[in-house]
Amino acid sequence: MLSLVVFLPLAVAAALAPLPSTVSPRVFTVGWVCAAATDALLVLVVWLVHGASAGLTFEQRVPWIPGAGVGYHVGVDGLSLPLVGVTSVLFLACAVHSVHRTRGVKGFVLLFLFLQTCCLGLFTALDLILFFVYFDLSIVGMYFVIAGWGGGNAGPSALKFFLYTFLGSLALLLGFLGLYLAAEPHTFDIVELARATPLSGRGVFGALVLGAIGAGLLIKTPVFPLHTWMPPAHTDAPAVGSVILAGVLLKMGTYGFVRIAMPLLPRAWNEYAWLVVLLGVVSVLYGALVAFAQEDFKRMVAYTSVNHMGYVILALGSVGLAVGSAEQARVLAVTGAVTQMVSHGLLTGVLFLLAGALHARGGTHAMGQYSGLAGPAPVFAGVMAVTVFASFGIPGFSGFVAEFQILAGALATAPLAAALALPGILVTAALLLRALHRICLGERPPIPPRPTGASHDVTDLRANELTAMLPLLGAALLIGTLPRWLLAPIESGAVHLVGAIG
Template identity: 70%
Template structure:
């Protein structure tokens, strides 16, 4: 079943590739929606059949390159299943949002179906080389999305994105090879390496392996100072591309910390966890402060992603600070980190789709060019306002559940860092509320038409159907989080136990 979930979009892409473009764009966009919907149904079925207390489930292992210790090894646990689910949800949302697309629709749909398989594959991979293959292919897919369907300086932004993240992936590969050479017998299997802990007490060698893996994952996350590729990539990407980049691809970095770095290098992670905590806090504060200075709505949201991913990095770092904390607190920090990945995927994905509405209507993200949009577009204003308040971490939304757990779990072992990170919430609240005030309140103003009395239409049905369910899921997690926490908590406890051994 798991392989079907992963490869169904790619199989559909192969079928649609044989259909001539003259068949009409609706064949391709409708096919994408149908495939994404079926994939989501399969993920829901996998969730309902998942045994939260049983560790890995839906596990499958086949030899791939046995002489090199490489296998097709896949499975789900409480760390990966929520990210598989949010990936399926976001790709369906982007498919619905793209129903009106008219520009090179066939290749656009095929590329996103390819990206969906790559993304689902990474979150299910239990072999380091399989993980790396998906990691690298995601870079290639997103490069073409930005370069071919972006706007502004899209080609330059795509090239910057590719070079930064490709260099990061090379560092990641070096780290994986270091783990392979340290394991006896040599293997790339994540489960076997975690069980053997080959770099325990290895000193400098373990530190170098963690450095290589950490740099590769930090570039993808991204954390400061490896974040500079992100704002231009987001600003110039199409709306659906930005939603997938923020909601799915950034999570490949943070997921790598909990799937690879922490369980495969537990002793080294404990030794350098304080460095990870510092990087997390710097990302939280830097992302919020730079976002505060932005005049471009989409660029502002991009910097808030640096801020929100900083909370995840802070949490996983705090989970490695064994001294001065108990196991329950560290487990809570990891649960908060995974919940934050899910929450950020839903809410920031929605924000980027809403930013796409601005550009679709008036061709600009410049907040100075807009005001008073609540008049002609009340539904757009209301949905944007709710998504913004959800992103602030207000009670009743998923962001509150995530950040509450992160701060509660991190406070005992990283007190000063956690206190500083709290300032990020205040700054983020100020910048997002200021953006709401500037764009939606006051006298109506549109780009190129000061004082215009109309011309900005409200959310279309396809836009509303793609965005509102993301917000609804954030409310469900905020009000009734047990269905998510019951899946994540056992896996988080097991991870914390591995790190502390």
């Protein structure tokens, strides 16, 4: 079943690839929508069958390169299934949003179908080399999305994105090789390595392997000061490219910590957890303050991702600071971190789609070029208002559930760090409300000087744009009001992870 979920988008891409580019663009976009919708339904079936199971389900193991200890090993548990779910939902939203696209449609659709397979494959991989293959291929796919369909300085931004994240993947591979060499017998299987923890008690070697893996994952997350590739990549990427970059690809970094770094290197993680917590706190505050200084709406949203991912890193680091005590708080912190990954994907996805709607109408993301859009575009203003309040953690939405668990768990194990991170919520609220006020409220500006079409000819959200955004907001509302269906599987995985690291 999991193999069908992972490879269905790639199979649809292979079926569409022989069609000439002169075929109606709707053939490709509708094919993408159908593929993404079918995949989302299959993920729902997997979710219902998995339920709140404590261990791996839908596990499949096939030898791939047996002489090197590499296998096709896949499965899902409470830590990976929510990310598989949010990935399928975000790709479906992107497909619906792109249904009226007319430029370069064939290549665009094929790339996104390829990316969907890479992303789903990574979150189901239980072999380090399989994880690495999907990790690397996702970088290639996103590079072409930014370079081929981006705007402004798309070429340099795509190159910077590729070089940074590819360097991170090389560091990741070095760390994987270190784990492989330490294991007896040699293997890349994540489940077997988690049972053996081959680097426990290996001191410096364990620290070096954790450093290599951590560097690769921190670049991908990204965390200050390894984040500088992200703002230009988001600014120049197409709107749906930014949705996948922020909502899915960034989660590959944070997911790598809970799937690989923490359970496979528990001693080293506990020893250097203080450094992880420090990076988390700095990212929370830095991301919020720099986002507050931005005049470009899309760039502002990009920097809030540094802030939100900082909370995830803070939570995961705090788990290693109280080994042997405060077990309930540590489980709460892990649960909050995974919930934040899901929540950030949903809400930031809507914000980037709104940024795309702005640019499509006004030709710019500059907030100073817009004002009073609540008049001519009330639906746009309403969706933006709801998303803004949800994004800084108002009760009733997923952000509150995630941040409450993170801060409650971290306060019990790292109280000073949690206290230092608290102002980040206030700054985030201020910058998002300021953006809402500048774009949607106030009086309409005088006509000149404006980019062609900016602000004066703004039409409201089209049906496909609204259809892409509302399910994401609906999911965030459902998590905020009735979270148990999401928290139950995550908590089962969190209990297992906390037990594994001590």
